[in-house]
Each structure stands twice: as C-alpha cells, then as structure tokens.
Amino acid sequence: MFNAATNTSRSLVSALAALSILASCSGSGDKAKAEALLAEATAAYDARNYAGAITLTDSIKSAYPAEIDVRRQALHLATRATEGLTVQKLQEADSLVAVLGVRGDSLQRLVKFVKNPIEGYYTGASTNPESVGAVNGLQARISPDGDFYIISSLKGKPAKSTSVTVSCNGESASTASVPHDGERNDRSMGAEIITFMGIECDSLGRFINKHRATPMTLTFNGSSSHSMPLPAIQASEITTLYDYATTLRQAKLASIEKERLTRMLDIARTQAAKTYIETPTDEK
Known part of the structure; x- marks a missing residue:
C-alpha cells in the first residue's frame, strides 16, 4: 500500500x-x-x-x-x-x-459443526454423520475453510463406482471421476464411499440446488451402475450446505473488495488534496 x-x-x-x-x-x-x-x-x-x-x-x-x-x-x-x-x-x-x-x-441455523480428530466439518443440522457407509445416497459437508464437498455412499449394490450423476426432467449433472485408491474412494468397509472435493462436485451441488423442489434420480457410475431416487431429505441438506458455502465464499470476496476500495478511497483523497487549486474566492 x-x-x-x-x-x-x-x-x-x-x-x-x-x-x-x-x-x-x-x-x-x-x-x-x-x-x-x-x-x-x-x-x-x-x-x-x-x-x-x-x-x-x-x-x-x-x-x-x-x-x-x-x-x-x-x-x-x-x-x-x-x-x-x-x-x-x-x-x-x-x-x-x-x-x-x-x-x-440465517443459513448457519440450519447447519451444525461436527468435531473430528482429523478435521471438523459442517453438515446439515438434522444429518447423522455416521450414516455414511450405512445409508445409500449423498451427504454434503463444508470444511472449516468454507469448501463444499459431497460424500457418496453405496452399500449392498456393488458397482465399483467412481462418480455419481443426478438427473431429472431430462437434465443431469455429474461429479468428476475419483479412481479407487483406498482413501477418497474407499471400499474397505463393505460400502463404496467416495469423497468429491470442491470443483469435482460443484456442478452437482448447483444442479441439486436448482431442482430442489423436483424429484431427482441418483446414479452411481462404475464398472456397472446403480440408480435410486435421491432422498428428499438429502437433497434439502445438500441445497442448504451449497447455499451456505456459496454465501461464505461471496462474503469473503465482498469483504476483500471492501478493504480494497477503502484503500483506494484513501489514495483518491490524497490525490484530491495534492491537486487542489486555490481560486480567488478561496483566498478571500
């Protein structure tokens, strides 16, 4: 500066x-x-x-x-x-x-923070974090830094999934593909659990948010596929978390812009003072 x-x-x-x-x-x-x-x-x-x-x-x-x-x-x-x-x-x-x-x-009232030995996260207020691996479907989360991510869970219907697709009314959106690696794509607990981070699932979150009031179909994509209705409660929680993450990101950018403009205003006022020209009226 x-x-x-x-x-x-x-x-x-x-x-x-x-x-x-x-x-x-x-x-x-x-x-x-x-x-x-x-x-x-x-x-x-x-x-x-x-x-x-x-x-x-x-x-x-x-x-x-x-x-x-x-x-x-x-x-x-x-x-x-x-x-x-x-x-x-x-x-x-x-x-x-x-x-x-x-x-x-307003949105913060609809989410809760879950403590975790590795890294805590935000999820829907009514979400059971332990349902991952036990209940088929999707669970949205937000990291402490405000990053949106989605975890898919498929049990009892082996598909060797690497991505998921959500569709309705002839439209669809898919996550990026996450290869099986035993970490972000894990199959060791009798369920296929995949974590899709940031840009890998942003289009999916946006799609679900857009069609929040419409029944949607969730498809697990892999060596085979498995489709099921996306539970309305999961769609609602994903929408809330996506909105909250978007709002946090926009608020951060808006605060940065406000700080930048404040600095610009200080400079502009200094310039105005330095270029001031006295007029005969000023001198009287």
Missing part, C-alpha cells in the same frame, strides 16, 4: 510538472472548447455521474494538451470524481457485505 501511494504521488508530481512545461506552448484557439468540456465534466460530477466526469477530463487531457490552466482544473476534478466513484462502489460493497452477513446467519 505504501509503494502504491508513493507511486501515485510521483505520478501526480510528474503530471503537474508536465503541465508547467507545456504552459508556454498554450494558445487561445482551443481554450473555449477545453473550457466547454470542463463545464460538461463539472456538470457530470455535480450530477454524481463520476465515470462520465472522468471520461470528459481524460478527453481534455488528450485533445487539448496546451491548455494548461484548464488541464490543471480537469486534473483536480478527475481526482474528486475518482473519490466520488470509489465512495459509490464502497457503499455498494458495504451493503453487499451486510446482506450476505444476514443471509449467512
């Missing part, structure tokens, strides 16, 4: 120096046009059309390089417009963080 601010300050100094060098070359032919553009930019700024104001001040810089006094005013107006635009974006980011916070709190 310090380097960014330093570089910005140097750029402003260079810009002002360049304006001074060009001052002696300025003529009067284009002054009226430059001032007209500046008036348009000022009107756009007053109307809170900050992006438009910035575009117009850029036009003054490129079209009338010799109109130094006008360009100085335009440079200051551009920094004020940048400040205004950043404030607008910061307000939007702040609102988004608040909305996602409320949504996250």
